Amino acid sequence: MAQNIQLLLIIFTRIFAMLSIAPLLSSQAIPGVARVALGLFAAIMVFPWVFDAGYPMPGTGVQYMFLLIGEALIGISLGFSLTVIYAAFLVAGQYFSFQMGFGASQVYDPMAQVQIPLMGQFLNMIAMFVFIISNGFQKLFLIGILRSFQVMRAIDIINSRDELITLILNSLTELFRQALIISFPILGTLMLVSVAMGLLAKAAPQMNLLMLGFPLKIGIAFLMITITMPLLMEAFARIIDASFLEIMRYLADVERGGTV
DSSP states (O other): OHHHHHHHHHHHHHHHHHHTTSTTTTOTTSOHHHHHHHHHHHHHHHHHHHHHHOOOOOSSHHHHHHHHHHHHHHHHHHHHHHHHHHTHHHHHHHHHHTTTTOTTOEEEETTTTEEEEHHHHHHHHHHHHHHHHTTHHHHHHIIIIIIHHHHOOTTHHHHTHHHHHHHHHHHHHHHHHHHHHHHHHHHHHHHHHHHHHHHHHHHOTTSOHHHHHHHHHHHHHHHHHHHHHHHHHHHHHHHHHHHHHHHHHHHHHHHHTTOO
């Protein structure tokens, strides 16, 4: 009985660490009690698979503490890789917020507890709905929890440190690449508008382009967002799926490395 409770605590540690970092579930708007209850429920569901597969228990309390720390690091690393990719939507909005005249507009993000650009918050909300409708939570629990317990244990984080570093670096690279891809249609259009206004200023210096430029850029930017919104939602779903595929590739590398 005592070993079952210890194993359940090990499972809960990894799950709770991942839920504390993963997108949406890490929001401060979600009560801590609800997050703990969700983590405990998921741990109870996963417990039979982990118990049947066999999980070697340490012999001393110090080893058990280090084991819990290792499990927490696994959960943090998996949740962080998802969060970094999810931040691409905020960065994409920041790229063209200044160009469209919203550079000084900052809103409070209750999930990240920071001030972010207005358009970044807008894209973040769209991405949140895409994450929900694209079965993001199901993939999070099936891949991030069940699959990770099938192929990886706390001791494996030392043996697979190269793969873990590669996962983090790839996530950071994808952050800026995907953010640029998402923002390029609006950003490129606004740059063309700026060039056209510069040529117009040379042709007709008497026009007050400062007063004309702000509403024109804002209107064109919102028009481009409306036109490209179906394509943006497809891009959001593709980016979210790519983040889970990156985690699956990392777990597959760990499994091929013979660490389990």
